[in-house]
Amino acid sequence: MKAYDIVIIGGGPAGLAAAVSAKEKGVDSILILERDKELGGILNQCIHNGFGLHTFKEELTGPEYAARFIKQVLDLGIEYKLHTMVMDISHDKVVTAMNREEGMFTIQAKTVILAMGCRERSRGALNIPGYRPAGIYSAGTAQRLVNREGFMPGREVVILGSGDIGLIMARRMTFEGAKVKVVAELMPYSGGLKRNIVQCLDDYGIPLKLSHTVVEIRGKERLTGITIAEVDSKGKPIPGTEEDYDCDTLLLSVGLIPENELSRGAGVEMSPITSGPLVNESLETNIEGVFACGNVLHVHDLVDFVSEEAGAAGRNAAAFVMGERRTSQGREIKLNPIEGVRYTVPSVIHPDQMDDKLTVRFRVGNVYKNCYISVYFDDERISRRKRPVVAPGEMEEIKLEREKLLSYPDLKTITVKIEEA
Amino acid sequence: MEKRELICIGCPLGCPVTVTIEEGQVVKVEGNTCKRGDDYARKEVTNPTRIVTSTVTVEGGKDVTVSVKTQSDVPKGKIFECVKALKGIVVKAPVHIGDVIVANAADTGVDIVATSNVDEK
Numbered sequence: 001m002k003a004y005d006i007v008i009i010g011g012g013p014a015g016l017a018a019a020v021s022a023k024e025k026g027v028d029s030i031l032i033l034e035r036d037k038e039l040g041g042i043l044n045q046c047i048h049n050g051f052g053l054h055t056f057k058e059e060l061t062g063p064e065y066a067a068r069f070i071k072q073v074l075d076l077g078i079e080y081k082l083h084t085m086v087m088d089i090s091h092d093k094v095v096t097a098m099n100r101e102e103g104m105f106t107i108q109a110k111t112v113i114l115a116m117g118c119r120e121r122s123r124g125a126l127n128i129p130g131y132r133p134a135g136i137y138s139a140g141t142a143q144r145l146v147n148r149e150g151f152m153p154g155r156e157v158v159i160l161g162s163g164d165i166g167l168i169m170a171r172r173m174t175f176e177g178a179k180v181k182v183v184a185e186l187m188p189y190s191g192g193l194k195r196n197i198v199q200c201l202d203d204y205g206i207p208l209k210l211s212h213t214v215v216e217i218r219g220k221e222r223l224t225g226i227t228i229a230e231v232d233s234k235g236k237p238i239p240g241t242e243e244d245y246d247c248d249t250l251l252l253s254v255g256l257i258p259e260n261e262l263s264r265g266a267g268v269e270m271s272p273i274t275s276g277p278l279v280n281e282s283l284e285t286n287i288e289g290v291f292a293c294g295n296v297l298h299v300h301d302l303v304d305f306v307s308e309e310a311g312a313a314g315r316n317a318a319a320f321v322m323g324e325r326r327t328s329q330g331r332e333i334k335l336n337p338i339e340g341v342r343y344t345v346p347s348v349i350h351p352d353q354m355d356d357k358l359t360v361r362f363r364v365g366n367v368y369k370n371c372y373i374s375v376y377f378d379d380e381r382i383s384r385r386k387r388p389v390v391a392p393g394e395m396e397e398i399k400l401e402r403e404k405l406l407s408y409p410d411l412k413t414i415t416v417k418i419e420e421a
Numbered sequence: 422m423e424k425r426e427l428i429c430i431g432c433p434l435g436c437p438v439t440v441t442i443e444e445g446q447v448v449k450v451e452g453n454t455c456k457r458g459d460d461y462a463r464k465e466v467t468n469p470t471r472i473v474t475s476t477v478t479v480e481g482g483k484d485v486t487v488s489v490k491t492q493s494d495v496p497k498g499k500i501f502e503c504v505k506a507l508k509g510i511v512v513k514a515p516v517h518i519g520d521v522i523v524a525n526a527a528d529t530g531v532d533i534v535a536t537s538n539v540d541e542k
């Protein structure tokens with residue numbers, strides 16, 4: 001069996017950044033396994049701009065951002081295999097993969113970095129009886145068809161869900177000559193980034209109807225139209241609010257979900273909220289030496305944060321391989337997300353083991369205006385930061401310092417919550 | 422005095438920015454996190470611009486499309502003319518990031534360039 005110090009599952013931005021930082025830290029035996037025909041992950045189909053402002057101080061498109069990291073991986077001579085699907089990861093870090101040249105093969109890894117990204121939610125989004133005629137696509141599939149295959153799925157479009165991919169595709173299909181009639185969102189707020197509402201919908205006069213859902217689908221072979229209706233606070237359609245739209249295409253953009261079948265198979269403990277692994281300050285799962293980063297850990301909207309997080313995972317994996325990791329001495333502090341804060345990554349911190357500075361990322365469960373993001377060390381409030389608005393569509397963060405944590409030797413719980421001003 | 426609420430589109434953080442305008446002049450920009458937000462807000466109230474991204478067809482390449490963008494932002498009113506300038510364009514592989522696909526698109530003075538690499542088949 002072949003052996004590597006670090007095996008990275010997935011060659012998207014997370015996998016690439018993890019590989020680069022592990023190599024720079026001094027580990028040479030690294031292998032990236034990617035099932036697609038190229039490195040770069042989902043970015044290859046995200047042809048719009050808005051990537052990399054924080055990492056490169058310039059605004060790049062998805063493929064350009066990916067190309068920068070791919071170049072670093074190639075320049076550093078990091079090994080990778082394409083067209084290679086990872087089938088299984090065992091508890092003792094044997095990775096089973098398959099490709100056409102080698103068939104099924106196994107690799108013994110000292111550490112594994114999970115970087116498999118996420119997939120689109122689709123099942124359950126159309127919670128209505130009736131036919132499923134042709135013309136219904138997930139927004140990401142439509143994005144791949146238009147941008148990579150040069151194929152337009154339809155001419156008259158309705159979008160259900162206001163996730164970023166749906167918003168981006170509203171503009172994209174408009175450019176390609178389609179008429180995007182409406183974006184209907186079940187929730188009273190959008191799941192997408194504000195900038196995408198401004199420059200993908202508002203710029204083109206595409207209406208966004210919040211608290212609306214699809215209640216009827218028409219057409220037998222091919223979609224011919226849909227009906228949307230307003231929903232009440234429990235998400236139930238309000239009779240009398242129905243509106244009909246003729247359309248040949250319905251795109252579903254109802255969110256992303258981390259792709260963790262492999263992680264579960266390996267026995268990695270999962271968070272029911274993020275659907276990603278529970279990790280400590282080193283981005284390490286409950287299995288020692290198995291790390292996670294990027295969209296497989298929790299869904300990100302900013303690739304820059306993915307790269308940053310993945311860089312940390314790569315460094316931590318390298319430190320583990322090189323035996324340089326600080327020892328945890330058993331001390332563990334729990335992060336406690338409450339009152340509007342849905343989860344935190346990481347969920348526990350070993351202060352002895354952490355870097356000098358640690359970024360804790362989280363999402364909120366609702367829209368809050370003029371609020372504070374507050375941090376408590378047990379019962380003592382340590383900081384509060386004023387925010388004009390926080391929303392579920394945008395990831396938030398706080399920073400913790402090792403020095404500070406060490407100066408509280410009895411600290412058990414760090415609470416993060418939203419407080420009204 | 423007029424106040425306008427904008428969302429900065431400089432990056433996906435989407436900061437809420439308030440611009441104060443007095444007698445047609447921007448006198449104050451608040452709420453932005455970085456300098457780009459200030460630039461964006463001033464421009465958005467006077468001369469709004471956008472970067473346009475799309476794809477064109479490739480012949481003889483490993484992929485059938487190549488992604489493109491306007492090298493810098495163009496006036497909002499010119500977006501559709503830029504998109505139109507790309508219709509029907511077919512390029513031959515290989516294509517490299519930065520290759521000019523359409524020079525001076527829609528008379529904006531801005532080139533449309535490739536944003537991905539497509540090798541020959």
Ligand SMILES: Cc1cc2nc3c(=O)[nH]c(=O)nc-3n(C[C@H](O)[C@H](O)[C@H](O)COP(=O)(O)OP(=O)(O)OC[C@H]3O[C@@H](n4cnc5c(N)ncnc54)[C@H](O)[C@@H]3O)c2cc1C
Nearest residue numbers: 010012013014035041042050086116117165294295302303
């Ligand atoms: C439509 C869309 C628009 C976006 N817009 C922006 C934006 O404007 N600005 C911004 O900063 N960010 C944006 N993002 C976010 C950013 O692109 C993602 O957060 C980032 O790509 C996540 O990187 P990743 O490496 O975790 O996942 P991915 O890019 O999904 O990469 C995961 C890789 O793992 C591979 N893989 C999965 N399972 C296996 C397996 N079993 N074996 C082998 N390989 C496997 C996949 O093939 C894939 O290549 C956008 C995302 C989407 C989807």
Ligand code: SF4
Nearest residue numbers: 429431435436454458
């Ligand atoms: S002000 Fe700066 S940080 Fe905020 S959205 Fe604009 S570019 Fe991004």
